[in-house]
Amino acid sequence: MDPAPSPVRCHVVTGKGGTGKTTVAAALALALAADGRQVLLVETEGRQGIAQLFDTPPLPYEERRVAVTRGGGEVKALAIDVEEALLEYLEMFYNLRRAGRALRRVGAVDFATTIAPGLRDVLLTGKVKEAVTRRRPDGRPVHDAVVVDAPPTGRITRFLNVTGEMAGLTRSGPIKTQSDGVMAVLRSPQTAVHLVTLLEDMPVQETADAIAELTSVGLPLGSVVVNMATEPALPEPELVRAAEDGLAGADLAAALAAAGLQDVPGLADALAAAATEHARRWAAQDELRDEVEALGRPTLELPLLPGPIDLGALFELAGRLEEHLRAGVAA
Amino acid sequence: MTRTTARTRRQPRPPAPPAPEALPFELAELVTDPGTRIVVCCGAGGVGKTTTSAALGLAAAQAGRTVVVLTIDPARRLAQSLGLVELDNEPRRIDVPGAPGELHAMMLDMKRTFDDIVVAHSTPERAQQILDNPFYQTLSSSFAGTQEYMAMEKLGQLRAGDRWDLVIVDTPPSRSALDFLDAPNRMSRFLDGTMIRLLTAPSRTGFRIASAGFLFFSRIISKILGGQLLRDISAFVSALDTMFGGFRERATATYELLRRPGTWFVVVATPEPDALREASYFVDRLSTERMPLAGLVLNRTHPPTTTALSATRADGAAEEVLEAGGEGAELAAGALRVHAERMALATREQHLADRFTSAHPEVAVRTVPATAGDVHDLDGLRVMADALIGPDGDTPTGVPRRRILPARRR
Numbered sequence: 001m002d003p004a005p006s007p008v009r010c011h012v013v014t015g016k017g018g019t020g021k022t023t024v025a026a027a028l029a030l031a032l033a034a035d036g037r038q039v040l041l042v043e044t045e046g047r048q049g050i051a052q053l054f055d056t057p058p059l060p061y062e063e064r065r066v067a068v069t070r071g072g073g074e075v076k077a078l079a080i081d082v083e084e085a086l087l088e089y090l091e092m093f094y095n096l097r098r099a100g101r102a103l104r105r106v107g108a109v110d111f112a113t114t115i116a117p118g119l120r121d122v123l124l125t126g127k128v129k130e131a132v133t134r135r136r137p138d139g140r141p142v143h144d145a146v147v148v149d150a151p152p153t154g155r156i157t158r159f160l161n162v163t164g165e166m167a168g169l170t171r172s173g174p175i176k177t178q179s180d181g182v183m184a185v186l187r188s189p190q191t192a193v194h195l196v197t198l199l200e201d202m203p204v205q206e207t208a209d210a211i212a213e214l215t216s217v218g219l220p221l222g223s224v225v226v227n228m229a230t231e232p233a234l235p236e237p238e239l240v241r242a243a244e245d246g247l248a249g250a251d252l253a254a255a256l257a258a259a260g261l262q263d264v265p266g267l268a269d270a271l272a273a274a275a276t277e278h279a280r281r282w283a284a285q286d287e288l289r290d291e292v293e294a295l296g297r298p299t300l301e302l303p304l305l306p307g308p309i310d311l312g313a314l315f316e317l318a319g320r321l322e323e324h325l326r327a328g329v330a331a
Numbered sequence: 332m333t334r335t336t337a338r339t340r341r342q343p344r345p346p347a348p349p350a351p352e353a354l355p356f357e358l359a360e361l362v363t364d365p366g367t368r369i370v371v372c373c374g375a376g377g378v379g380k381t382t383t384s385a386a387l388g389l390a391a392a393q394a395g396r397t398v399v400v401l402t403i404d405p406a407r408r409l410a411q412s413l414g415l416v417e418l419d420n421e422p423r424r425i426d427v428p429g430a431p432g433e434l435h436a437m438m439l440d441m442k443r444t445f446d447d448i449v450v451a452h453s454t455p456e457r458a459q460q461i462l463d464n465p466f467y468q469t470l471s472s473s474f475a476g477t478q479e480y481m482a483m484e485k486l487g488q489l490r491a492g493d494r495w496d497l498v499i500v501d502t503p504p505s506r507s508a509l510d511f512l513d514a515p516n517r518m519s520r521f522l523d524g525t526m527i528r529l530l531t532a533p534s535r536t537g538f539r540i541a542s543a544g545f546l547f548f549s550r551i552i553s554k555i556l557g558g559q560l561l562r563d564i565s566a567f568v569s570a571l572d573t574m575f576g577g578f579r580e581r582a583t584a585t586y587e588l589l590r591r592p593g594t595w596f597v598v599v600a601t602p603e604p605d606a607l608r609e610a611s612y613f614v615d616r617l618s619t620e621r622m623p624l625a626g627l628v629l630n631r632t633h634p635p636t637t638t639a640l641s642a643t644r645a646d647g648a649a650e651e652v653l654e655a656g657g658e659g660a661e662l663a664a665g666a667l668r669v670h671a672e673r674m675a676l677a678t679r680e681q682h683l684a685d686r687f688t689s690a691h692p693e694v695a696v697r698t699v700p701a702t703a704g705d706v707h708d709l710d711g712l713r714v715m716a717d718a719l720i721g722p723d724g725d726t727p728t729g730v731p732r733r734r735i736l737p738a739r740r741r
Contacts, residue, residue: 270637
C-alpha cells in the first residue's frame with residue numbers, strides 16, 4: 001500500500017495551441033505509470049498526436065499499449081471517436097448497436113452531433129468518466145490513472161462543463177442524466193486540470209483566463225506546467241546589464257580580436273545586437289515567470305529539449321514530472 | 332514528398348537541384364492600390380492573423396485609404412490597444428496620428444449579426460418568434476460554422492456600402508483554415524438539408540412522407556436529446572421557411588464576392604511544419620476555387636543580425652574566445668553562442684520556407700521577423716507594418732525580405 005497516494009486519478013491536460021500540451025500529457029502518463037502502474041492516455045481531438053509522439057500507427061478506437069515503464073507499468077492510449085462513442089452509448093443504454101450503424105449510414109449521427117455541439121463533449125467526457133470509474137471484478141480500478149489530452153485553453157471550460165453546455169438544449173432525458181454523472185466525476189477531488197504554458201504573453205494570459213473560468217464553474221485545478229523553458233546564454237551580471245542598457249560592439253571587440261575575428265565586417269555590432277535582444281527576451285520571460293507564480297498554483301518548468309520529441313525525450317520529461325508529483329504529495 | 336526523396340536517393344550522386352527562389356511579395360502595392368477592396372487574411376490558429384490584418388490596415392491608412400479591419404476574436408491586449416473594448420458590432424475609428432487616411436476596426440458579434448439578418452428578412456412578429464426559439468439561440472451562438480458564416484455576412488455588408496475603400500478581414504480561429512471557405516455552404520446545406528426537412532416533416536405535411544425508418548430515427552434523436560429539442564427545431568424551421576431563400580442567396584452572393592476582382596487572399600503562417608502545411612492546403616484550395624491569392628506572409632521568423640558567420644563557425648569561435656581568455660571573454664563567447672543558436676533556428680526556418688516554395692513556386696513570400704514581445708500597441712503595429720510593406724531588398728543585413736537567410740552560394 002502506498003503511504004499517501006494522491007487522490008487524483010483523472011488528469012486533464014490543457015494549454016494554448018502550440019504550447020506542447022500533447023507532449024506534456026504523454027510525459028505525465030509515463031510519469032504516472034512508473035512503478036508498475038496502469039495508465040490510460042486519452043486523445044479527444046482526433047489529431048492522432050499521441051500516435052505521432054510514440055511513433056505508432058494511427059490509434060483505433062480501442063485501448064492500445066504504447067509504452068512500458070519500469071516495474072512493469074504500462075501506458076495505453078485511446079483516441080476517442082465521437083461516432084463510435086455515440087454508438088457505444090446507444091448500445092449500452094438502449095441495446096441499439098445495429099440500429100446505430102444504420103443511423104450512421106444515413107448521416108444521422110453526424111447530424112445529431114452537429115445540431116447539438118455540446119453532445120460531442122458529453123460523449124467525449126462520458127468516455128473519460130467511464131475509463132476513470134471502470135473496475136475489475138475484484139473492485140480495484142482498471143486504470144490507476146487516466147490522462148486526457150484535452151482541447152486547448154480557449155475551449156477547455158466549455159468542454160468540461162458539460163452540464164452547463166447541455167442545460168440550454170435539454171432539461172431532462174438520458175443525456176441530461178449522463179452529463180450529470182460525468183460532471184460529478186469531473187468536479188470531484190479525483191480530477192485535476194493541469195495547464196501547460198510557455199513564457200510568452202498570450203499563453204500566460206490564456207492560462208490566467210482559463211484558471212478563472214475553471215474556478216468559476218467549480219472544476220478542480222492541478223499544476224501549471226511551464227514548457228520549453230530555456231537557459232540564458234550570457235553570464236548572469238552581463239545579462240541584466242545587457243537587458244537594461246543594451247550592449248555595444250565595443251563591449252565584444254577585444255575578446256573577438258583575441259580569437260582572430262576582428263576582420264569580419266560589422267560582426268561585433270551584429271553580435272552585440274543579437275545578445276541584447278536575447279537578454280531582453282530573457283528579462284521579459286522572467287517577468288512572465290513572476291506572473292505565472294502569482295497564479296498561485298503548483299508550478300513546474302520543463303526544459304526545451306534539443307531535437308525532435310521521441311520516446312527518450314518523453315521519458316526525460318516524465319522524470320521531472322515524477323519528481324514534481326512526489327513533491328506535491330509530500331507537501 | 333517522401334517519395335521524391337526516396338527516388339533521388341537511389342540515383343548515384345544526382346546534381347543538387349537549385350534552391351527554389353520565392354517571388355517577392357510587395358504588400359505595399361497591394362494595400363495602396365485603389366483597385367484592392369477586400370483583403371482576407373487566413374491561416375492556421377495562432378499564427379498572427381489578427382495582428383497582420385491590423386498592421387496592413389494601419390499601412391493602408393497611412394497611405395491615405397479609408398480602411399476597416401474586421402476582426403473576429405482578437406487577443407485582449409491588442410483589442411484594448413485598438414480601443415476595441417466593447418463588442419458592439421460597429422466599426423470604431425482608431426486614432427492614428429499623422430495618417431492621411433482613416434483606420435477603423437470592429438469586432439464581430441456573431442449572434443447580433445445573425446439576429447440582424449433575421450429581423451431584416453421577416454415580419455417583426457415572425458422575427459421575434461425565431462429570436463425566442465431555444466434552438467435558434469443555440470444555433471446563433473454555438474453552432475460550428477456560425478462564426479465563419481457571420482464573418483462572411485458582415486464582410487458582404489461592409490463591402491456593399493461606399494463607406495470603405497478597403498475592408499480587411501481576419502478569419503475566425505477555427506481548427507482548420509479551410510473552415511472559413513466551407514462554413515457558409517455547410518450552413519446553408521444544413522438549414523436546407525434533407526435531414527432537417529424530414530425531421531420536421533410530421534409537423535408540416537403530416538406523416539405521409541415520413542417513412543417508418545425515419546420515424547425510428549426521430550425517435551432515437553429524441554431519446555438522446557429529449558423531445559423538447561425536436562419540437563424547438565421543428566418550430567424554428569417552419570418560422571424560418573419564409574426567409575430560407577434569402578439565406579441561401581446571401582451565402583452564395585458573399586461567396587461569389589470573394590471571387591470578384593478587387594478581392595485578395597493573404598495566407599499567414601509561421602515557419603513551423605503544421606502552420607505551413609495548413610498554408611499549403613489553403614493555397615491549393617484557393618486555386619481550385621479560382622480565388623485570387625496575393626501571397627504568403629511568413630510571420631515570426633528569426634533572421635540573424637549578421638550572416639557573415641555560420642552556426643558552426645560561431646560555436647567554434649566561442650570556444651576560441653574562451654581559450655584566449657581575458658576581459659569580456661565570457662560575454663563575447665555568450666554572444667557568439669546566441670548567434671549560433673539563432674543561425675541554426677534561421678536555417679531550419681529557411682529550410683521549411685524552401686519546401687513550401689518548392690511546392691508552390693508561384694506564391695510570393697514576405698517574411699516578418701518576430702519581435703521580443705507580442706504586438707499590443709500602435710507602435711508595435713507600426714514596426715510590423717514596416718516589415719510588411721517595406722521594399723523587398725531593403726533590410727539591415729541585405730537579405731531580401733522574401734527570405735530569412737541569403738540564398739546559398741554555389
